[in-house]
């Protein structure tokens with residue numbers, strides 16, 4: 001048997017079959033294949049966890065065209081493979097794959113894995129389960145899966161759980177004692193509520209060996225936007241205490257960061273994505289940014305196209321200056337992270353932008369400011385009935401938000417241009433407020449009174465904020481596939497900031513701590 005040739009044929013087949021389906025159809029059945037290199041890495045790491053002389057009984061509950069079976073053939077000797085079984089629900093992939101693997105010994109079975117009676121036990125379960133979101137499953141299907149997995153998990157899985165969660169639970173009954181499983185799953189289970197059942201299972205029912213999380217911008221699948229992890233465990237009750245290997249980044253064989261974490265720490269930690277980059281104790285001790293700043297998302301205007309105007313647009317429409325408040329443009333239009341101001345408080349930037357901010361009732365606007373009234377009237381058919389506007393009175397009224405001296409971009413992409421950090425900290429000397437593409441940081445009284453005494457402190461605090469390690473920010477910010485990050489106010493508030501306390505108390509910059517943070 002020529003494995004290389006079969007794998008080449010499989011890749012051609014995979015590409016053809018994928019191309020015959022729309023993205024929506026593939027999403028519904030979670031049809032995103034594992035790249036060859038990754039499948040082989042997972043196989044060789046998993047084989048390393050089995051005794052070297054043990055024969056292999058392989059199971060892939062969601063086999064597709066057979067990326068893992070192919071990788072098994074490439075990494076284990078043929079003689080060692082006693083049995084290989086795969087399940088697939090979709091004949092679109094199944095029928096051609098059965099032809100491809102004919103004569104290789106693979107027992108390729110068509111059917112919904114979640115409704116199968118557990119059969120022969122496998123000592124090597126390798127799976128990239130379908131990442132089907134809960135809303136693609138019928139209510140009845142969800143209930144039957146919740147019922148079926150409750151025994152394994154020891155708790156009922158929350159309704160928001162994706163199909164992959166149930167695959168994991170249902171495979172348990174197919175595992176031989178001391179068998180090894182490797183699951184390529186979305187990283188989100190480590191942080192979200194519905195992941196609790198999975199974590200309980202991993203800590204209580206089996207022996208969790210290792211979790212590798214890929215760097216968020218290293219999306220493992222070219223065609224699906226997910227941040228992935230591989231989980232390895234042994235089907236054996238956990239020892240009284242043990243450590244789990246957490247690795248992050250790089251490749252499976254050569255991870256960028258590696259740490260052993262005690263199962264007791266894992267049991268206490270709600271967000272496992274804190275590992276291995278920063279340990280619980282580091283995260284939980286010392287002052288946080290939220291001790292010094294009140295953090296709010298920038299304002300939601302209701303319709304930026306309508307309410308945000310350049311000076312030229314505002315003057316062309318005759319809108320009086322008293323109804324225009326400076327507002328920052330989107331971060332991509334800011335050249336610098338420090339924003340100087342004109343004497344009237346307008347930001348000194350290339351194209352200042354203004355928020356149309358009028359609190360007068362419609363009758364008064366109509367009577368006293370006809371040009372403004374004409375513009376507002378033009379928004380009645382399209383803007384006034386939008387969700388936010390419809391809930392305001394009058395519909396064009398904007399939130400009264402003071403400017404903030406420091407802002408942080410709300411969204412960003414790591415590994416982007418010039419290795420720029422995803423979240424940019426901006427020092428704002430102007431009176432501009434900001435829309436919800438920014439977080440606005442308002443000094444709390446302890447910091448504000450120190451700044452009032454020593455205005456240069458603000459600059460130093462901003463300098464410190466710029467040096468906060470990327471890892472620590474990402475640790476708090478939500479990570480999406482493709483390296484996209486969002487930072488909610490609460491998450492930024494939770495980032496460590498002992499240095500700000502030092503800056504306040506010492507009255508001058510802490511050279512040591514600043515450079516340590518760099």
Ligand SMILES: C[S@@+](CC[C@H](N)C(=O)[O-])C[C@H]1O[C@@H](n2cnc3c(N)ncnc32)[C@H](O)[C@@H]1O
Pocket residue numbers: 029030031032033034035060061062063064065066067068087088089090093111112113114127128129130131
């Ligand atoms: C993420 S893909 C993985 C395919 C392959 N194992 C790989 O790694 O490239 C998941 C596969 O599971 C199949 N699938 C979806 N629901 C299934 C079910 N209920 N039972 C069995 N297979 C299912 C999909 O059609 C798809 O081929």
